[in-house]
Amino acid sequence: MTKISGEGCEQLIPFNDIKSLQEIEHSIITKYRKTIWGKFIKAIKEYELIKDGDRIAIAISGGKDSLLMAKLFQELKRHGKDNFQLEFIAMDPGYHESVKKLLIDNCRHLDIPIHIFESGIFKIVDDIAQEYPCFMCAKMRRGALYKKAQELGCNKLALGHHFNDVIETVMMNLLYTGNFSTMLPKLKASNYKGLQLIRPLYHIEEAAIIDFTENNGIWPLNCACMVAAKKTGTKRYEVKELIKQLKENFKDVDKSILRATQNVNMNTILGWKKDGQKYFYLDEYDEK
Ligand SMILES: Nc1ncnc2c1ncn2[C@@H]1O[C@H](COP(=O)(O)OP(=O)(O)OP(=O)(O)O)[C@@H](O)[C@H]1O
Numbered sequence: 001m002t003k004i005s006g007e008g009c010e011q012l013i014p015f016n017d018i019k020s021l022q023e024i025e026h027s028i029i030t031k032y033r034k035t036i037w038g039k040f041i042k043a044i045k046e047y048e049l050i051k052d053g054d055r056i057a058i059a060i061s062g063g064k065d066s067l068l069m070a071k072l073f074q075e076l077k078r079h080g081k082d083n084f085q086l087e088f089i090a091m092d093p094g095y096h097e098s099v100k101k102l103l104i105d106n107c108r109h110l111d112i113p114i115h116i117f118e119s120g121i122f123k124i125v126d127d128i129a130q131e132y133p134c135f136m137c138a139k140m141r142r143g144a145l146y147k148k149a150q151e152l153g154c155n156k157l158a159l160g161h162h163f164n165d166v167i168e169t170v171m172m173n174l175l176y177t178g179n180f181s182t183m184l185p186k187l188k189a190s191n192y193k194g195l196q197l198i199r200p201l202y203h204i205e206e207a208a209i210i211d212f213t214e215n216n217g218i219w220p221l222n223c224a225c226m227v228a229a230k231k232t233g234t235k236r237y238e239v240k241e242l243i244k245q246l247k248e249n250f251k252d253v254d255k256s257i258l259r260a261t262q263n264v265n266m267n268t269i270l271g272w273k274k275d276g277q278k279y280f281y282l283d284e285y286d287e288k
Pocket residue numbers: 058059060061062063064065066067089090091092093141145158159160161165222
């Protein structure tokens with residue numbers, strides 16, 4: 001057992017026993033129609049996340065976000081346009097046995113047919129990257145998921161990042177890194193030709209996912225890594241708190257953060273980067 005494969009951090013505790021599969025599935029298109037289903041469909045349409053003939057690998061960590069994402073895609077296949085294929089992939093980085101069991105039990109109850117594959121990432125990170133384990137782990141995890149998706153003949157890999165992940169990333173980049181950039185809802189993988197990454201939960205708020213999870217009695221895998229919980233977790237947590245405080249005086253502040261990424265005024269920007277190239281606004285100043 002590595003030092004990283006802990007038993008997880010603070011758990012999301014459900015309000016009741018897990019509901020039946022039928023009740024959980026039904027709640028998506030009834031109780032959570034507005035807050036979850038509608039927003040999932042909005043992102044699919046707005047960012048053209050699905051094309052005819054797509055074979056999509058749904059990345060399942062066992063956490064609340066990716067479990068919901070799996071159910072959303074299954075609902076879409078049942079009640080929407082059935083023009084795509086699905087594969088569900090779960091990468092085991094070297095989880096603690098109890099964590100792995102929780103993942104398998106939840107997927108069995110939720111009727112998510114996962115392909116579990118081992119990557120040994122915790123061990124590798126433990127051995128060689130004690131200084132920056134999270135950075136290394138995230139990079140290797142992405143690579144392992146892309147590789148598995150390709151092996152299964154998929155042209156898309158879906159990740160469960162939601163609205164709050166997106167705006168927190170914008171604020172973290174702005175406040176700590178000093179740049180203005182966001183997570184994109186769809187992008188081409190640079191090292192895996194023909195593969196695209198999609199984020200279908202882009203418009204779904206985390207509060208709705210928590211409510212869905214707790215109300216349906218789902219006990220998700222919260223975070224299976226002690227290191228991440230203690231290190232990178234802190235800055236994200238601070239930003240989460242900051243946004244929460246800002247919302248007390250301006251309730252749409254979160255929506256404004258996302259809107260800002262759609263309304264960058266290039267005439268009032270000092271400098272920017274594109275395709276690895278740096279630009280300064282005075283570069284073209286005299287020519288205009
Ligand atoms: N071990 C894994 N196997 C497969 N997919 C993973 C794994 N870890 C992460 N992912 C994918 O990457 C996404 C983002 O990972 P992150 O660790 O930030 O999770 P999260 O925000 O806690 O989401 P979740 O609640 O789904 O775990 C997940 O939603 C999932 O789609």
